[in-house]
Amino acid sequence: MPDRKDLQELLKRDGTSIVITGDSLSYNRYDFDEQPRSNAYDCLPGIRSWSFLLRDAIHRNDAWFRHGHELPYGHLKDSSVLGPAALPEYTLPFGHGALAIDVFDKDEKIKLTYTHYNDTNKAVLYFGSVPGDTAARFDIYVDGVYCKSVNNDGAGQPFQGYNPIYIELEAAAGIEHEIVLTNWEQAAGSPQPSGQRTAYLLGIGSKLTPVHLTGQGSRTAEWLLNNLEERVTGFTPDLVILIIGANDRVYRTVQQFDQDLRAVINGIYTVNPKAYVLLLSPPSSINPEDPAHDDIHYVPDAKSAEYNAVLEAAAEQHGCGYFATSSVFAGVPVEKWRYDNVHFTKYGNLLLAEAIAEFFGLDAALLR
Secondary structure: OOOHHHHHHHHHOOOOOEEEEEOHHHOOOOOOOOOOOOEHHHOOOOOOOHHHHHHHHHHHOOOOOEEHHHOOEEOOOOOOEEEEOOOOOOOOOOOOOOEEEEEOOOOOOEEEEEOOOOOOOEEEEEEEOEOOOOOEEEEEEEOOEEEEEEEOEOOOOOHHHOOEEEEEEEOOOOOOEEEEEEEEEEOOOOOOOOOOEEEEEEEEEOOOOOEEEOOEOOOOHHHHHHOHHHHOHHHOOOEEEEEOOOOHHHHOOHHHHHHHHHHHHHHHHHHOOOOEEEEEOOOOOOOOOOOOOOOOOOOOHHHHHHHHHHHHHHHHHHOOEEEOHHHHHOOOOHHHHEOOOOOEOHHHHHHHHHHHHHHOOOOHHHHO
């Protein structure tokens, strides 16, 4: 099992593939969105859930990462409007760090400058898709040379049409590069009559560490095993963060959970024997007013302990990491960290994100 230094290097490395998955606790839309969301990717990408915060911290874990609005920029046309994105809360990743670009002239040239000193010799532009009628197509030039074309139309895309887009560009270290966005076209099926084209520049960095959020609510380890390729192994992950068991302790026996969980772990190792798997135990779902109460909503801690023991034993025997989620909330009043019978409040999400960041050696400041 890798030590803390190995994990720190894994998260800094360009190309590391990460999956965060499990049941609804893996994305926890509760306290952010009143509408039920079956999958992590049905949520807005900017909710402050622990896993979404961790995703942002992993991207920011790059000495040369800059938010979109922090970049030096220029443009040619007076009609263009650039500034901090003014969108409803939780619409885009990285909090309020995006630069909104509204263009009305095809020949507009949005000029950015960027320098890094990473041996990746690349720049990664982070964009947010645009689900409305101002979606755009545009070309990217680096130092006068055409590199990529981008279509940011978010119609039908995950994360309610605001799906993050990662664009990798060749950009040698130690040189100030000029990055130009030009040749703007409308991309929406029914484009804005005014001719407006929009881009949301979330940020720029010098490495790409993709984080795939694939959890689904009300699911068990058996379901994950049956959907392992779609949810985990199809991404050939180097790191899997898995929180599972909250529904198993209601609908599956300890023995069934143990069998399913070990099959999931073995399935991951079959695809990548060197993958690091971190198992998170679900938190307490005890009824504070009746600790012995046991139904589909509340589970006594003694029963939960049996399922957590399965996670811990499987981690030890298969070389995985184990994280006791309930330890994060020890001494914290249940009404402060728990939204309902098991899901996290905003505060609970932040506590868990900070604890997992510390586990991986990430600076907690990267979460904000």
